[in-house]
Amino acid sequence: MTDTYFDTFPIETVETVPLNGKKEKAEFILNDAKNLICKDFVTEPFGDIVEEPFRAKKEANDFAKKLFNNFRMPSTYYTKTQKWLGHVVAINEEGFSAVLKDLSGGGTDEYGEFSFKEITEDDLDLISLGAAFYMSLGFISDKGTRKKEEEIRFQRLADYNEDEIINNGLDMTSGFINYFK
Amino acid sequence: MNYFKLEENVDRSELNIIILGFFNPVIITPFWLSTKNLIRETDAINAKIRIMHNEIVDYDLEWATIEITQKRFHIKCTQEPFFEITRDLVVGIFSLLKETPIDSFGFNHTKTVSLKTEDRYYEIGNRLSPFSNWSEGLDDPRLQRLEILDKESKQKSHGSILITIYSTAANELNQAVGININDHYPFSEKEGIKFSANLFIEYWDNSLNIANNVLSKLSNSLQL
Numbered sequence: 001m002t003d004t005y006f007d008t009f010p011i012e013t014v015e016t017v018p019l020n021g022k023k024e025k026a027e028f029i030l031n032d033a034k035n036l037i038c039k040d041f042v043t044e045p046f047g048d049i050v051e052e053p054f055r056a057k058k059e060a061n062d063f064a065k066k067l068f069n070n071f072r073m074p075s076t077y078y079t080k081t082q083k084w085l086g087h088v089v090a091i092n093e094e095g096f097s098a099v100l101k102d103l104s105g106g107g108t109d110e111y112g113e114f115s116f117k118e119i120t121e122d123d124l125d126l127i128s129l130g131a132a133f134y135m136s137l138g139f140i141s142d143k144g145t146r147k148k149e150e151e152i153r154f155q156r157l158a159d160y161n162e163d164e165i166i167n168n169g170l171d172m173t174s175g176f177i178n179y180f181k
Numbered sequence: 182m183n184y185f186k187l188e189e190n191v192d193r194s195e196l197n198i199i200i201l202g203f204f205n206p207v208i209i210t211p212f213w214l215s216t217k218n219l220i221r222e223t224d225a226i227n228a229k230i231r232i233m234h235n236e237i238v239d240y241d242l243e244w245a246t247i248e249i250t251q252k253r254f255h256i257k258c259t260q261e262p263f264f265e266i267t268r269d270l271v272v273g274i275f276s277l278l279k280e281t282p283i284d285s286f287g288f289n290h291t292k293t294v295s296l297k298t299e300d301r302y303y304e305i306g307n308r309l310s311p312f313s314n315w316s317e318g319l320d321d322p323r324l325q326r327l328e329i330l331d332k333e334s335k336q337k338s339h340g341s342i343l344i345t346i347y348s349t350a351a352n353e354l355n356q357a358v359g360i361n362i363n364d365h366y367p368f369s370e371k372e373g374i375k376f377s378a379n380l381f382i383e384y385w386d387n388s389l390n391i392a393n394n395v396l397s398k399l400s401n402s403l404q405l
Contacts, residue, residue, distance in 0.1 A: 083262060083265070103265070153263075153266055155269055156219050156269060157273060157276075158219065158276040
């Protein structure tokens with residue numbers, strides 16, 4: 001582990017165009033708005049990590065710069081978003097009622113009624129008394145066009161079952177082996 | 182006081198959660214996430230996979246990008262309505278893989294603030310790092326990038342806060358600055374820790390407050 005305060009600073013990753021027929025992937029530290037430092041340059045097969053070869057670094061940097069605008073600033077983004085955390089308090093044949101806590105401005109709790117038709121099919125099974133969901137209302141900007149967007153998603157928490165014992169075992173083994181590498 | 186409030190002029194936000202430790206990347210596939218009910222089935226079906234390998238996985242969900250190597254877990258979300266969902270996904274993953282040793286983690290809150298006018302854009306740089314200090318050597322100084330490290334912050338249990346303020350002019354967003362708040366939590370280098378959902382959520386809540394406070398206190402200090 002490196003002892004640096006930048007450990008958890010985002011490192012941007014760009015997959016480059018094939019060079020010499022090889023698929024390549026570069027990791028960059030964002031130095032400033034115009035300069036990207038190439039940290040690692042990984043070629044397939046994995047494990048072949050080239051330590052900043054000049055040619056690859058230059059080409060990767062050039063490629064990253066071309067991508068940079070789209071890469072850092074996605075063409076689709078949300079703005080002026082209002083968010084609530086809802087909890088289901090009653091369910092009937094048509095839909096459900098919920099108490100909504102304002103996550104954006106800390107306003108007072110509100111009460112809302114929702115039809116099942118507003119909920120995507122994937123989330124219908126999650127509706128139960130006490131279930132939590134997130135609701136947001138804001139503007140989505142897509143390539144310069146701005147429109148209102150509402151999103152409702154039920155909270156998904158981990159389920160434990162027998163498979164977890166196997167997965168946890170695999171994960172433990174993997175972590176143990178890596179720890180002593 | 183009637184001054185420009187950075188926190189009220191955030192044009193877009195980005196969240197990055199980065200965890201350092203020892204991971205088995207290939208476990209955490211979109212299909213696995215869906216099977217464990219951590220994401221919708223349609224999220225898994227629509228996932229765009231770039232790389233799926235024992236040593237690295239890298240894919241996009243429609244609302245987040247996930248990249249995992251054996252030592253680094255990184256999830257990035259550029260869609261503000263999904264920040265809590267992104268946090269829940271991290272909690273879900275590591276609640277299931279609870280034996281994963283973790284060395285450190287960090288929340289990165291990036292806010293792009295529209296300053297509206299060229300004068301205000303110039304002035305934010307001038308007040309953060311007075312250009313008069315540079316007048317003998319430079320003809321037309323401008324803010325490009327500034328980093329301030331709070332090595333042992335008293336706003337949280339332990340760890341540092343790194344604030345980066347940078348120009349977004351290269352992204353064709355003139356008269357705007359990016360403000361990144363890196364809220365970093367290191368743990369024992371020798372032992373690391375096991376993931377604790379309660380601890381993570383507690384730190385998350387505090388981290389949101391820290392990020393919001395940075396903007397409001399900076400507004401107050403700069404008086405733009």
